[in-house]
Amino acid sequence: MSRATILIADDESTARAGLRSILTEEGYEVLEAEDGEAALQLLGQHAPEVVLSDVRMPRRDGNSLLRAAKEQGSDASFVMMTAFGTIESAVEAMRAGAENYVIKPIDVGALLVFIEKALEKRRLVHEAEGLRERVRERYKLEGIIGDSPELQSVFEVVKRAAPTKATVLVLGESGTGKELVAQALHELSPRKDKPFVKVSCAALSETLLESELFGHEKGSFTGAAGRREGRFEAADGGTLFLDEIGEISPTVQVKLLRVLQTRSFERVGGTAPVQVDVRIVAATNRDLLAEVKAGRFREDLYYRLNVVAVTLPPLRRRRMDIPGLAAHFIEKYAKAYGKELRGLAPGTLHALLSHDWPGNVRELENAIERAVVLCQSAELSADDLPTTLRGPRPETRDAQSLIPGATFAQIEREAILRTLELCQGSTARAAEMLDISVRKIQYRLKEYSGDVKPGDAPE
Ligand SMILES: Nc1ncnc2c1ncn2[C@@H]1O[C@H](COP(=O)(O)OP(=O)(O)OP(=O)(O)O)[C@@H](O)[C@H]1O
Numbered sequence: 001m002s003r004a005t006i007l008i009a010d011d012e013s014t015a016r017a018g019l020r021s022i023l024t025e026e027g028y029e030v031l032e033a034e035d036g037e038a039a040l041q042l043l044g045q046h047a048p049e050v051v052l053s054d055v056r057m058p059r060r061d062g063n064s065l066l067r068a069a070k071e072q073g074s075d076a077s078f079v080m081m082t083a084f085g086t087i088e089s090a091v092e093a094m095r096a097g098a099e100n101y102v103i104k105p106i107d108v109g110a111l112l113v114f115i116e117k118a119l120e121k122r123r124l125v126h127e128a129e130g131l132r133e134r135v136r137e138r139y140k141l142e143g144i145i146g147d148s149p150e151l152q153s154v155f156e157v158v159k160r161a162a163p164t165k166a167t168v169l170v171l172g173e174s175g176t177g178k179e180l181v182a183q184a185l186h187e188l189s190p191r192k193d194k195p196f197v198k199v200s201c202a203a204l205s206e207t208l209l210e211s212e213l214f215g216h217e218k219g220s221f222t223g224a225a226g227r228r229e230g231r232f233e234a235a236d237g238g239t240l241f242l243d244e245i246g247e248i249s250p251t252v253q254v255k256l257l258r259v260l261q262t263r264s265f266e267r268v269g270g271t272a273p274v275q276v277d278v279r280i281v282a283a284t285n286r287d288l289l290a291e292v293k294a295g296r297f298r299e300d301l302y303y304r305l306n307v308v309a310v311t312l313p314p315l316r317r318r319r320m321d322i323p324g325l326a327a328h329f330i331e332k333y334a335k336a337y338g339k340e341l342r343g344l345a346p347g348t349l350h351a352l353l354s355h356d357w358p359g360n361v362r363e364l365e366n367a368i369e370r371a372v373v374l375c376q377s378a379e380l381s382a383d384d385l386p387t388t389l390r391g392p393r394p395e396t397r398d399a400q401s402l403i404p405g406a407t408f409a410q411i412e413r414e415a416i417l418r419t420l421e422l423c424q425g426s427t428a429r430a431a432e433m434l435d436i437s438v439r440k441i442q443y444r445l446k447e448y449s450g451d452v453k454p455g456d457a458p459e
C-alpha cells in the first residue's frame with residue numbers, strides 16, 4: 001500500500017518542523033504550508049489524505065481553508081490544531097466537516113491516533129463505495145433491471161457470451177426484454193464500436209427480406225433500381241440482430257443457414273460471394289422448438305442459431321423484479337416529462353404486484369409512463385394506473401390503524417411494501433432499513449403476488 005500523505009498547515013515554522021519529523025518517522029509523506037492559501041494550492045496539487053490545520057493562520061484561516069477545500073471537491077480528512085483561545089472555532093470546524101481537533105501544545109500520541117482513525121475511516125468509506133458499485137453491477141446490466149434469481153442468471157449468461165462471437169438465440173414472450181439483451185450482448189462485446197444492426201424479419205415480405213439481408217445487384221428484381229448493400233454488409237465487424245426469426249420463410253431459412261455455415265453469401269441477383277464478419281443474435285417470442293417439430297422451422301438452422309440460448313421468463317414469474325422496474329421507469333419518465341416525483345404512494349406497489357402483466361415489462365413501462373403523465377402529486381398512486389390493474393382497494397395503510405386488530409403477517413406485509421415504496425423498490429435498501437435479509441423480502445414478494453402459499457418457510 002502506498003504511504004498516506006499529510007499536509008501540515010501552520011504559520012509557525014518550528015511547529016511544522018516538529019510535526020514533520022514525527023510524521024516522517026511514522027512513515028507518512030509530509031507536505032507543509034505556511035498559510036491557508038498555500039495549503040489550498042497544495043491540496044489541489046497533491047490531494048493529501050489528511051490535513052493538519054492550524055485554526056489561526058494568515059491569508060486564510062483553518063475554517064475557511066476547510067470550506068474552500070470542500071468546495072473544490074477535496075475529500076481530505078481535516079484535523080484542526082487549536083490553541084485554548086480558539087476552541088470555539090475548532091468546534092465550528094467540526095460542524096463544517098472536520099474529523100477531529102487537537103489542542104496545542106499537541107499530545108503527539110493522541111494526534112497519531114486521530115490520524116490513524118481518519119485514515120481507517122477513509123478506507124472503510126472507500127470499501128463501502130466499492131461494495132455499492134459491485135452491488136449495482138450485480139443488479140444492473142446496461143440498463144437492464146432485475147434482481148430476481150431468474151434475471152440474475154440471464155445476466156450471467158449474457159456476460160459470459162458477450163465477449164465471444166457465438167450466435168445467441170434470445171427467447172421469451174413479447175415485452176420481456178429480448179431486444180435489450182441483444183443490445184447488451186453487443187455493448188459488452190469487443191464489437192461495441194462497430195454497428196449494431198437490427199432487422200425485423202416479420203415486417204418484410206420474403207423478397208424484400210432477402211434483399212434487405214443480403215443486398216441486391218442492379219435490376220435483380222422489379223423495383224431494384226441500383227445495387228444495394230444488405231444488412232449483413234452494413235453490420236460487418238459488428239452485430240446483426242435478427243428479430244422475430246420465427247417468422248422467416250423456408251427460402252430465407254436456407255439462405256441464412258448457408259451464411260451461418262460459410263460466413264459468406266451472394267447478393268440477390270449476384271454471383272460473387274461476399275465475406276462478412278458478423279456476430280448474430282436472433283430473437284423470437286415463438287416456441288421455436290415447437291416450430292421445428294411442426295416442420296415450419298429448419299432443425300439444422302435452429303441448432304446453428306441456438307449455440308447459446310437466453311430465455312427471458314415472463315414478468316409474472318419474477319414479480320420480485322416489479323419494485324425495481326417500477327422505480328426505474330418512474331425515474332426515466334419523470335425526467336422525460338420534467339416532473340418531480342418521489343416514487344410510489346402507499347398501496348400502489350400492491351396493485352403492481354398483484355397484476356398478471358400479460359404484456360410483461362413493456363406493459364409495466366407503459367402503465368408507469370401513463371401514470372407519470374397523469375400524476376398530480378409527488379407520488380404515483382393506484383388512481384394514476386390503468387383501471388385494469390388498480391385491483392381491490394388496499395386496506396387503510398397507516399400503522400396506527402393496523403394495531404391492534406391486524407395479524408402479524410398483515411403488519412409485516414404493510415411494513416415491507418411501504419418500505420419498498422419508500423426505497424424506490426430497492427430490496428437491498430429495504431432489507432437494510434427493516435434489518436431483515438434480502439432473501440426474506442424476495443420471498444415475501446413472491447408470496448404477496450400469489451406465487452407461493454403464505455406461511456411456507458423461506459427456502
Ligand atoms: N429488465 C428490464 N429492465 C429495464 N427495462 C426493460 C427490461 N425488460 C424490458 N425492458 C423495457 O421494456 C420494453 C420492452 O422490451 P423489449 O423491446 O426488449 O422486449 P422484447 O422482448 O423485444 O419484446 P417483443 O417480443 O414484443 O419485441 C423496452 O422499452 C425495454 O427497454
Ligand SMILES: [Mg+2]
Nearest residue numbers: 175178179243
Ligand atoms: Mg423485440
